[in-house]
Amino acid sequence: MASMADIKITNQLHQFAAEQHRDEPNWLMNRRLHLADTYLALPLPVRQRTPLKNRKLDRIPILTVQPDALASDSLTELLKLVNLAMVNGRVVQIAIPQSWKDKGVILLSMKDAVQSVPQLVQEYLGTVINDEVDKFQALNGALWQDGLFVYIPPRVALDEPITVMHYGDAQATSILPRNLIIADKESSVVIVEQYLSEPGAAKSLWSAATEIVLKEGAVMHYGAIQQLAPAAEVFVRRGCTVGRDAVVNWHIGEFGAGLVVSEHLSILGEPGGKSESTTVFFGSSNQHQDYTAIDRHIAPHTTSRMVARGVMKNEARSVFTGITDIKKGAVGSDGRQKEKILMLSDTARADAIPSLLIEENDVFAAHAASAGPVDEATIFYLMSRGLSKPEAVRLIVQGFLAPVIDAIPLGPLRQDVWNAVERKIAQ
Amino acid sequence: MATPVLEIKDLHVEIDGKPILKGLTLSVKGGEVHAIMGPNGTGKTSLAQTLMGHPHYQVTSGQVLLDGQDVLAMRTDQRARHGLFLAMQYPSEISGVTTANFLRTAINSQRGEGKPIPLKEFRDKLDDAMRFLEMDPKFSNRYLNEGFSGGEKKRNEILQMLMLKPRIAILDEIDSGLDIDAIKVVAMGVHSLIGPDFGALVITHYQRILNYLKPDVVHIMMDGRVVKSGDSSLAKELEAKGYDWVRSELLHEV
Numbered sequence: 001m002a003s004m005a006d007i008k009i010t011n012q013l014h015q016f017a018a019e020q021h022r023d024e025p026n027w028l029m030n031r032r033l034h035l036a037d038t039y040l041a042l043p044l045p046v047r048q049r050t051p052l053k054n055r056k057l058d059r060i061p062i063l064t065v066q067p068d069a070l071a072s073d074s075l076t077e078l079l080k081l082v083n084l085a086m087v088n089g090r091v092v093q094i095a096i097p098q099s100w101k102d103k104g105v106i107l108l109s110m111k112d113a114v115q116s117v118p119q120l121v122q123e124y125l126g127t128v129i130n131d132e133v134d135k136f137q138a139l140n141g142a143l144w145q146d147g148l149f150v151y152i153p154p155r156v157a158l159d160e161p162i163t164v165m166h167y168g169d170a171q172a173t174s175i176l177p178r179n180l181i182i183a184d185k186e187s188s189v190v191i192v193e194q195y196l197s198e199p200g201a202a203k204s205l206w207s208a209a210t211e212i213v214l215k216e217g218a219v220m221h222y223g224a225i226q227q228l229a230p231a232a233e234v235f236v237r238r239g240c241t242v243g244r245d246a247v248v249n250w251h252i253g254e255f256g257a258g259l260v261v262s263e264h265l266s267i268l269g270e271p272g273g274k275s276e277s278t279t280v281f282f283g284s285s286n287q288h289q290d291y292t293a294i295d296r297h298i299a300p301h302t303t304s305r306m307v308a309r310g311v312m313k314n315e316a317r318s319v320f321t322g323i324t325d326i327k328k329g330a331v332g333s334d335g336r337q338k339e340k341i342l343m344l345s346d347t348a349r350a351d352a353i354p355s356l357l358i359e360e361n362d363v364f365a366a367h368a369a370s371a372g373p374v375d376e377a378t379i380f381y382l383m384s385r386g387l388s389k390p391e392a393v394r395l396i397v398q399g400f401l402a403p404v405i406d407a408i409p410l411g412p413l414r415q416d417v418w419n420a421v422e423r424k425i426a427q
Numbered sequence: 428m429a430t431p432v433l434e435i436k437d438l439h440v441e442i443d444g445k446p447i448l449k450g451l452t453l454s455v456k457g458g459e460v461h462a463i464m465g466p467n468g469t470g471k472t473s474l475a476q477t478l479m480g481h482p483h484y485q486v487t488s489g490q491v492l493l494d495g496q497d498v499l500a501m502r503t504d505q506r507a508r509h510g511l512f513l514a515m516q517y518p519s520e521i522s523g524v525t526t527a528n529f530l531r532t533a534i535n536s537q538r539g540e541g542k543p544i545p546l547k548e549f550r551d552k553l554d555d556a557m558r559f560l561e562m563d564p565k566f567s568n569r570y571l572n573e574g575f576s577g578g579e580k581k582r583n584e585i586l587q588m589l590m591l592k593p594r595i596a597i598l599d600e601i602d603s604g605l606d607i608d609a610i611k612v613v614a615m616g617v618h619s620l621i622g623p624d625f626g627a628l629v630i631t632h633y634q635r636i637l638n639y640l641k642p643d644v645v646h647i648m649m650d651g652r653v654v655k656s657g658d659s660s661l662a663k664e665l666e667a668k669g670y671d672w673v674r675s676e677l678l679h680e681v
Contacts, residue, residue: 376482378519378521380480380482381519382519382533383480383502383503384506385529385536386537387504387532388502388504388536389504395524399523399524399571401523403522403523
């Protein structure tokens with residue numbers, strides 16, 4: 001059970017990677033070994049408002065074969081609902097409708113994709129996310145266990161979302177999923193991921209990475225709801241390269257885990273590309289949530305809209321950093337962001353940090369951010385109509401989040417987000 | 428249910444240590460409309476807010492009883508469920524919550540756990556009330572008070588009153604900012620409830636709304652107290668002679 005702190009020798013890490021992934025081609029194994037070295041060489045990331053040192057992340061074992069899924073009725077039921085199910089970092093089920101296969105859609109586990117479509121994996125893996133950007137990303141790059149691989153052929157539109165479940169049981173210590181999604185020209189696809197885990201005493205480390213490549217005119221809706229147990233310490237990175245006139249829509253719901261450090265990045269590298277991103281988060285007890293959203297405008301006439309709404313209660317702590325980054329040459333681009341946080345307690349803390357980095361003149365950029373407590377006059381007004389204080393607060397929270405959640409165009413995802421919010425309110 | 432009785436006895440109230448109400452006594456029964464008139468800053472709104480339990484007002488002495496029960500010991504929501512209602516001068520705007528959703532939540536909390544109002548029954552009731560108040564049906568799907576004009580907010584307060592059917596309603600300057608047609612609608616709303624089960628306490632600056640509400644009793648409030656009470660002719664007299672007349676009368680009494 002080697003943890004980060006115990007791994008002093010490069011050989012140990014190399015040996016583990018080699019044993020676990022002996023079936024992989026050389027290029028991939030070399031990539032893993034190189035990132036293993038990067039992982040060892042890099043210090044813990046320094047995040048201004050998120051101290052990582054005292055969380056003892058280096059005590060969580062990472063060189064461990066994760067346990068097999070324990071059969072249980074509830075798990076079996078859960079897995080029936082999704083196209084691809086992962087337990088403790090391993091794919092345990094894939095179900096693909098025949099109609100998708102007929103259209104030429106490739107939906108595989110990443111491990112299978114490495115074997116059956118190696119050229120696609122080799123061409124795109126690591127092109128959206130830089131695996132050397134920090135220690136936990138390098139860990140994912142070196143030791144990722146499995147994940148979702150999707151290829152959508154040109155002009156194919158899927159009528160139903162691709163659904164993915166990530167489940168961790170209480171015995172799992174490190175879960176490192178890796179997704180690669182390629183949507184070819186003018187295709188359209190919806191992907192929804194759920195993250196759940198069994199509550200347990202021992203900490204688990206999650207480092208998850210999703211890379212999305214959108215070709216010319218492709219449209220993607222990507223939704224993710226994270227409701228992991230409090231013992232989970234989570235690092236998430238998502239990125240999308242947006243092709244000419246392509247559109248990525250992010251719908252991110254963050255509710256669980258003890259620590260979350262999460263980032264999503266849209267790279268608008270071709271003219272006419274567009275990114276729309278919505279993040280809803282709700283912190284309670286002593287959760288620490290640190291989100292970054294980045295819209296990087298490189299090509300002319302690219303558009304981005306970033307919205308975040310958060311609710312904080314108890315002693316929870318959140319940071320939301322929104323970056324609209326307009327590079328030289330991205331003329332005629334339009335990037336806007338808006339963050340709003342509702343504080344339900346005096347002991348919670350939230351920072352909304354919008355930033356506009358603009359190198360070009362002929363652009364439009366705007367931001368707005370606010371954080372404030374529940375209005376006492378509003379509580380009084382609602383209570384004067386017979387609502388108890390908890391009912392009044394619930395209505396105010398619902399009202400605060402409604403404009404953002406109700407705008408999610410995917411019915412089941414919208415309902416799941418509402419359900420997650422209800423659970424957080426009741427907690 | 429028995430006819431409601433709201434009794435306010437020698438009520439003293441402070442805000443941040445500053446006395447606002449200084450021994451106010453008054454009682455309202457079902458079937459009655461009482462009007463409270465008085466110049467600005469005399470404590471009329473403080474009285475309304477105190478009766479509903481606004482946390483900024485501290486009662487230092489006196490009693491408020493509804494059917495003999497101690498209102499001051501109740502939380503704001505309990506007062507509402509006992510049948511008190513306050514139509515506010517400045518209703519809060521609540522983004523993201525539709526008027527219909529809010530009303531249904533309010534009715535359901537009044538009815539208690541496990542007895543929610545059936546949707547159809549609620550819709551019918553709401554449609555009737557809105558038709559009666561000559562409101563646009565789209566109104567119920569707008570976010571509560573958000574972007575409403577002053578008049579729309581006041582009408583919405585009366586709509587809530589009709590839906591919640593309180594036993595004693597306090598209307599705090601419901602007429603301010605309303606044109607004459609809107610005032611007629613408000614008066615109609617109050618009259619539709621008046622009966623042995625419902626009484627109203629109407630706070631106003633102006634005689635105008637009283638022409639339509641026809642109060643049984645008019646109280647003049649000054650410096651935190653009721654200084655003069657009478658029938659509806661008192662309001663007319665006040666309109667004609669002004670508050671200085673009341674002041675000079677008070678001086679003569681002393």
